[in-house]
Amino acid sequence: MIRRFSCALAVVVWLFSQIAVAANHAERNTQHDMRRNLNEQTPTFPVGKSYDEILDRGWMSLGVYANFPPWSFKQDGKLVGIDVDLAREIAKIIGVDARIEELPAGENVDGDLRNFVWKGPVVGGSVVNVMLHVPYHQELQIRNNLVVLTGKYASESLGLGYHKKRAGSTLAAFRFATLGVEIDTLADHLALQVYGGTLTSNLKHYSNVSSMKQDLMGAELDGVFAQKAEVEYLLRGLENFDTVVPVLPGYGSPSWQLGVAVHHAYRALGYVIDDAIAELIANGQMEQIFANYGVSWLPPER
Numbered sequence: 001m002i003r004r005f006s007c008a009l010a011v012v013v014w015l016f017s018q019i020a021v022a023a024n025h026a027e028r029n030t031q032h033d034m035r036r037n038l039n040e041q042t043p044t045f046p047v048g049k050s051y052d053e054i055l056d057r058g059w060m061s062l063g064v065y066a067n068f069p070p071w072s073f074k075q076d077g078k079l080v081g082i083d084v085d086l087a088r089e090i091a092k093i094i095g096v097d098a099r100i101e102e103l104p105a106g107e108n109v110d111g112d113l114r115n116f117v118w119k120g121p122v123v124g125g126s127v128v129n130v131m132l133h134v135p136y137h138q139e140l141q142i143r144n145n146l147v148v149l150t151g152k153y154a155s156e157s158l159g160l161g162y163h164k165k166r167a168g169s170t171l172a173a174f175r176f177a178t179l180g181v182e183i184d185t186l187a188d189h190l191a192l193q194v195y196g197g198t199l200t201s202n203l204k205h206y207s208n209v210s211s212m213k214q215d216l217m218g219a220e221l222d223g224v225f226a227q228k229a230e231v232e233y234l235l236r237g238l239e240n241f242d243t244v245v246p247v248l249p250g251y252g253s254p255s256w257q258l259g260v261a262v263h264h265a266y267r268a269l270g271y272v273i274d275d276a277i278a279e280l281i282a283n284g285q286m287e288q289i290f291a292n293y294g295v296s297w298l299p300p301e302r
Contacts, residue, residue: 020292049129051269059097062087063116063128066102069210070233070293071133077255082229083132085289086153088182090130101128109135110144110211117261120148130273135255136300144253147261150270152275152300153286157255158187159228160246161235167222169244171199177222180204180212187225194248209234216241236294257300278302 054060064072072081072296084100091098107110115121117131134140134149141149141270162169167177171191175198181188182203191199204221206212215221216238224231228245235241247253258278262270280286281299290297 037130043272049269050266052097052273054094054129054269056094059099060091060094060130061099061101061128062091063101063103065105065130065133067208068105069293070229072102082289082293082295083215085292086277086286087130089280089285089289090276093279103128103131109140110146113144113147113261118144118263121194127263129266129269132259135263136259145169146264148264148267149259149261151260152257152283152302153260153272153281154258154290155255155298156258157228157233157245157253157298158190159226159243160223160225161193161231161241161243162223163216163238164221165243166271168248171195171246171248172224174199174202174223176202177276178202178204178220180206180209180215180221180224182206182209182226187224187227188252188253190248191225194251213238228298229290229293232295233293255298259300 022248024191045097049057049060064079064081068074068081070081070082071083071193072079074080079100079102087100088098103112104114104207106115113131113134116128118127120127124177130151136152141147160169160171162173163177166181167173171179171194174191179191179199179202181191181203188203188205191203204215209224209226212221212224213234216224225246226233226234228243231243235243245253260270260273262273277286280289287297
């Protein structure tokens with residue numbers, strides 16, 4: 001899954017170019033045709049549900065990415081994770097049942113918003129009332145004007161997990177120690193570039209972060225560079241490991257906000273969800289949800 005993630009400004013631009021590429025010309029034509037219906041309270045195409053309709057039927061559908069620990073994944077056949085628990089708490093506050101849908105990650109967030117929030121997939125499946133784990137960014141909102149980005153619930157950054165005896169707490173230390181990265185991610189690209197590419201010979205590439213654990217335990221790997229939450233969850237229970245948010249020379253510490261997306265026609269639903277998230281932050285439940293998975297919660301900019 002693509003997560004799916006020059007100066008610091010250039011890094012931010014790169015990040016969102018990877019996770020949210022502008023829709024192609026054909027898609028823009030489709031959006032143009034659909035904008036003619038935006039002045040109506042309910043769109044003419046079958047998508048989403050209004051807040052009142054959700055209350056009347058007693059349940060809401062919430063989309064989370066599939067196979068994405070610690071955010072959303074299967075454990076002993078049960079769907080669990082930070083986003084899964086958050087989805088259930090949101091529905092509980094609203095007073096309806098949560099029907100959580102696992103969503104396959106596409107090539108970029110723009111496509112995921114199209115497939116799961118405002119239009120629906122080309123073959124099979126349907127839209128959800130709210131999609132979680134959407135990066136909150138002005139450029140993404142501008143490109144996707146048929147959705148509303150709201151409900152910021154956390155900040156996320158890159159994290160460096162390292163063995164305290166075999167490596168150091170900076171990326172520079174991995175010129176002399178082995179470092180695991182998930183292939184074709186932001187962490188992968190940065191690790192290949194920093195310090196003049198001198199980390200390259202010590203990088204080990206994996207298909208996902210979870211698959212690194214055995215090598216970390218067997219001393220074949222001295223550290224891991226990925227999204228902070230993934231690193232912290234991976235290192236739970238492993239002795240002599242710690243996690244830091246590294247400062248990259250010339251790049252700073254890339255970070256981004258996580259929120260939710262709803263259909264443009266159902267802004268009232270977005271307001272209610274944002275209020276529910278604000279309540280979870282204020283009463284400490286949000287931080288506890290993260291702590292349950294061994295992840296430190298970074299407050300969003302609200």
